[in-house]
Amino acid sequence: MTTNKRVVDPTKPSSARIYDYFLGGKDNYEVDREAAAKILEVWPTVASGVHHNRAFMTRAVRTLSDLGIRQFLDIGAGIPTEPNLHQTAQELDPAARVVYVDNDPLVLAYAHALMTSTPEGKVAYIDADATDPQAILSAPAFAETLDLDEPVAVSLIAVLHFIRDEQDPRGIVDTLMNALAPGSYLVISHITADFAPETMRRALATYRASGVHAQNRNRDEVTSLFDGYELLDPGVVGVHRWRTEAELPEWRDAEAGCWAGVARKN
Ligand SMILES: C[S@@+](CC[C@H](N)C(=O)[O-])C[C@H]1O[C@@H](n2cnc3c(N)ncnc32)[C@H](O)[C@@H]1O
Structure with a gap:
């Protein structure tokens, strides 16, 4: 395990702990619950949105496993929530290898205990910043x-919206993908205001007022993160619509509030 020197600060909300609260987890503090309550006031369906996001992760891992992928680099891993990415990947192939990355010290604190591998596979954790x-x-x-x-x-997944334009999310993607073999894949989900502009504008302003930078990007901006890679069908779609068999009415788009896609490096 690689670690930096960040420490848990229970006086300031963190995106990982707020997300954990929305997922129904217990690894959050009063400041996170207060921030979450304010976000819920303006985006009452946020919990459904985060569940759509987790479900997308599982569908994407299954799809990639079917395509022969056995190795994953999960950046912005989050506080462990079952099924974690390695659990899905190793259920499909016990020899799958997963490296988790996050910059939140609480995620680091749980990583050792909860992100454990099958004997045949391998799981590691890197305490680092995506920037x-x-x-x-x-x-x-x-x-x-x-x-x-x-x-x-x-x-x-659900991490690039915490990265500012000036921190160059597109450059981050390319630096990572350039280090990987042809046939590698890129999986992204990203908050958008395209479906419910006013709700999302207010929700993200609430995040920022709590001290957590978060920003939406529109469909073109999210699609441009995949430039140079070959998008799998159905392209960049609502996170809840990516390769799901569920019949979803249009009003659920606002609930999900995220674009998602998966692309191949040729
Ligand atoms: C909304 S959660 C998403 C967790 C998980 N990917 C999922 O979809 O369930 C975002 C995670 O990204 C992490 N994160 C935010 N900014 C980051 C950065 N610059 N570098 C590394 N991790 C970051 C947070 O600590 C948090 O755990």
Whole structure:
């Protein structure tokens, strides 16, 4: 495990702990619950949105496993919530290898205990910031866990909206993908105001007022993160609509509030 020197600060809300609260988890503090309550006031269906997001992660991992992917780099892993990405991947192939990355010290605190591998596979955790992709790529756990001659799926699920334009999310994606073999994949979900502009504008303003930077991006902006990679069908769609068999009425788009897609590096 690679670690930095960040410590848990219970006086300031964190995106990981707010998300944990929306998922029904117990790993959050009063400040997180207060921030979450304010977000719920303006985006009452946010909990459904985060569940759609987790369900997308599971569908994407299943799809990629069917395509022969056995290695995953999950950036912005979050506080462990079952099924975690490695549990889905290793259920499909016990030899699957997963490297988790997050910059929240509470995620780090739980990683050792909860993100445990099958004996055949391997799971590692890197305490790093997505805005420094080189730190991820050069962490010993990265090359010790992943076979870089083989494809890897990079998962950036519900994390790039915490990264400012000036921190260059597109450059982060390319730095990571450039380090990986052809046949690797890129998985993204991202908050958008396209479905419910006023709700999302107010929800994101509430995040920021709580001290957590978060921003929406529109469909073109999210699609541009995949430029140079080959999008799988059905392209960039609502996170709840990506390869689901469920029949979903249009009003659920606002509830989900995220674009999602999966693309291949050729
Ligand atoms: C909304 S949660 C999503 C968790 C998980 N990917 C999921 O979809 O269930 C966002 C996670 O990204 C992490 N995060 C936010 N900004 C980050 C950054 N710059 N570098 C690394 N992790 C970050 C947070 O700590 C949090 O755990």
